Amino acid sequence: MNDTRPAVHAAPIWLGVLLIVTGAAGLLGAFSLSVERVELLLDPQHTLGCDLNPFLTCSGAMESAQGSAFGFPNPFIGLMAFPAPIIMGALTLGRVAMPRWVWTVFSIGVLGGLVFVLWLAQQSIFFLGFVCPWCFLVWMAMYAMSFPLWVWGFGSGALPAPSGLRRTAAKVSSWGWVLSLALAVIVVVTIMVVLPGIPRFLFSGF
Template identity: 40%
Template sequence: MQRTDDSPRVLAVFLILAGAIGEVAAFALTLEKLHTLTSPGEALSCDFSVLVQCGANLESWQGSVFGFPNPLLGIAGWVAPIAVGVAILAGARFARWFWVLFNIGLAGALGFVIWLISQSIFVLGTLCPWCMVTWAVTIPVFLAVTLYNVSRGNLPASAGIRRVASALYGWLAPLTVACYLVIAIVAQLRLDVLRTL
C-alpha cells in the first residue's frame, strides 16, 4: 500500500478553511429552505433583487435534485475536506487509493456545481448568494487537491504532467480567479448583471 511521503500542511489548512466556509453556506441555505416551508410567500434574507436571490433556486426542482434540498448535500459533504485537513495536521498519511477516492468525490462535487451554475444562469436566471459561496470554495478545493495528487503521483500521470501540475499548484489563486472570471463573464453575457444591479 503506497502512501504519500510528505504532509501537505498548507493544503490541510486550506481544506479546513474552505470546508468551514462551505458548511456555513450550506447551513445558511438550509435555514432559508426551512423558512420557505414555515413561512411560504415571505421574502428570504438572501433575496436582494429579482436577479440576486436564493428563493427561486431553493423552490425549483433543481434545488432538490435527489428528492431533498441540495444544501443537505453540502452539510454532509463539506465535513470530508475538514476531516481530511484535520487528520493531515494531526500527522495522518493517506494511502494513494484514499487520495484517488477523495479526488473522485471532489470531481463529482465540481461536476454538480458546474451543472448548478448552468441551471442558475441559463434556466432560472438568478444568482443565489449562498450558492455562489459554495461555487467559490468548491472550485479551488478541487483544483488544489487535483494538482496536489497529480504532482505527487497519487493520480497516474507522466513525469512531464507531474511537473506541470507541481508548477500550477503554486498558481492556485490565479487559476481560481480565472475560473471565477469565466463564470462572471458568462453570467454577464446571459443575465446582464451589471445593468440589473
C-alpha cells in the same frame, strides 16, 4: 517495473489550510440554505434575507426543480459532503500521511462536487435567470478547492497519473490556484454578461 512512489502521502500545510477554509465556506453556504429552506417550508410567505432582487434570490433557486436535483433539497448534500474537506484539512495540519486510495477517493468526490456545481451554475444562469447568493458561495468554495488539490495530488504521486502529467504537475504544484481563479473569473463574467440586472443592482449605489 515496480511502483516506487510512497504508499502514503502527507499533503503540505497550505493545502490543509485551503481544504479547511473552503470546506468551512461551503458548509456555511449549505447550512444557511438549509435553514432558509426550513423557514420557507414553515412559512411560504416568509421573505428570505438572501432574496435581494429578481436576479439575486435564494427562494427562486430552492423552489425550482434544479434545487432538488436528487429528490431532496441540494443544501442537504452540502451538509453531508463539506465536512469531508474539513476533516482532510485537519488531518493534513496534523501531519497525518494518508494512503493513495484515500486521496483518490476524496479527489473523485471533489470532482463530483465540481461537476455538480458547474451544472447548477449553468442551469441558474442560462435557464433560471438568477443567481442564489449562498449558492454562489458554494460554487466559489468548490472552484478554490479543486484545482490546487488535483495539481498537488498528481505532482506528488498521491493521485494516479501518467509520468508526463506527474512531472508537469510537480513543477507547478503550488500554482493550481491559477486554474481555480480562471474558472471563477469565467463564471463571474458570464453572470455579468448574461444577467445584466446583477451588475446594475450591485453598482446602483455608486
